[in-house]
Amino acid sequence: MAQHNPSIRDEALILLRRGVTNRAVAEHLNVPRGTVGWWLHEDRKQRGVKYTQPTDCPICTGRDFDRIAYAYLLGLYLGDGHIISKPRQHHLSIFCGDAWPGLITEAEAAMRRVMPAPRTGRRQRSGCVEVKSFTKHWTCLFPQHGPGKKHERLIALELWQQEIIDAHPWDFVRGLIHSDGCRNMNWTTRIVDGERKRYEYPRYWFTNVSDDIRQLYTDTLDKLGVEWKHCTRAGKKYNISVARRASVALMDAHVGPKH
Known part of the structure; x- marks a missing residue:
């Protein structure tokens, strides 16, 4: 480690004790950040100060x-x-x-x-x-x-989490769809006037193996008035489908496709 004038170290410690960040002190005094961090570590040890990582939790x-x-x-x-x-x-x-x-x-x-x-x-x-x-x-x-x-x-959600979801249900649904869901186009055929015709329609899928997470999703949809149903695909029953026109319109207005 390069030797620095003691006065620079003293100035650095004054700033650090005031709460100035290591980066800002290093830039101000033109000293490597690692050196500043070492000075701070040694200063705390000499003063018997136990370091606690600051948080905004x-x-x-x-x-x-x-x-x-x-x-x-x-x-x-x-x-x-x-x-x-x-x-x-x-x-x-x-x-x-x-x-x-x-x-x-x-x-x-x-x-x-x-x-x-x-x-x-x-x-x-x-x-x-x-x-x-x-x-x-x-x-x-x-x-x-x-x-x-x-x-x-x-x-299971804590009470304070459920209160947030109750206040902002669409944001919760968006997060679930953006992680484990999608909006796609499904198709089916019908016989019309003796002729088979193909029809396409949008659908929202949500797929998650956890019964609890699927329940949180469907409970929230129920509160929002969105109709849904369980679907088994490839022998697995982990899928929730929203396909009714009015419900898809609600999902489009508040969720939309991933981008």
């Missing part, structure tokens, strides 16, 4: 937060999200298909609106992008986190 701090963004993000998490919570690794990941760049952007924006402080990033994977936000406090906001796969454990 709404659960831990009691601050208000963007509930609309949270309702959407909860839907994404229950569909294609998971949380890594280990001693030295904590992050929320949402997996978004490469075909939907708008979804990738919206997922990252929702994370930042709910908790602006944590660093976010994107990681390209095969056929999808993993959108990540790094903080252990996502487990506070998503108490459904636990060992094993979601469909192998109970998924």
Whole structure:
């Protein structure tokens, strides 16, 4: 490590103790960020100060937060999200298909609106992008986190989560559809005047192996007046279909196709 004038170190520590970030101090004094971090670490150790990672977690701090963004993000998490919570690794990941760049952007924006402080990033994977936000406090906001796969454990909302969903049900439905659903065109044939004709019509699908998550989805649709039905495809009964014209129109007005 390069040697620096003690006066520069002293000035850096004054700024750091005032709450100025390592990056800002490094840029101001033209000192490597790693050096600034080391000075801060040594200063805390000498003063016996235990470092606590700052957080803007709404659960831990009691601050208000963007509930609309949270309702959407909860839907994404229950569909294609998971949380890594280990001693030295904590992050929320949402997996978004490469075909939907708008979804990738919206997922990252929702994370930042709910908790602006944590660093976010994107990681390209095969056929999808993993959108990540790094903080252990996502487990506070998503108490459904636990060992094993979601469909192998109970998924139930806390009272405060249900209140948010009740206030912003369409945002929750959008998150679920954007993660584990789609809007597509189905077709059927009918005999008209002795001639078989093909008809196409739009349909919303939602597919999730968890009985609990499907129940959360259909309960919310019921409250919104959206008609739905279970469908078995390829021998699996994990599909929820919305195909009635009026219900599809409601979904189009509030959800729409992924983009």
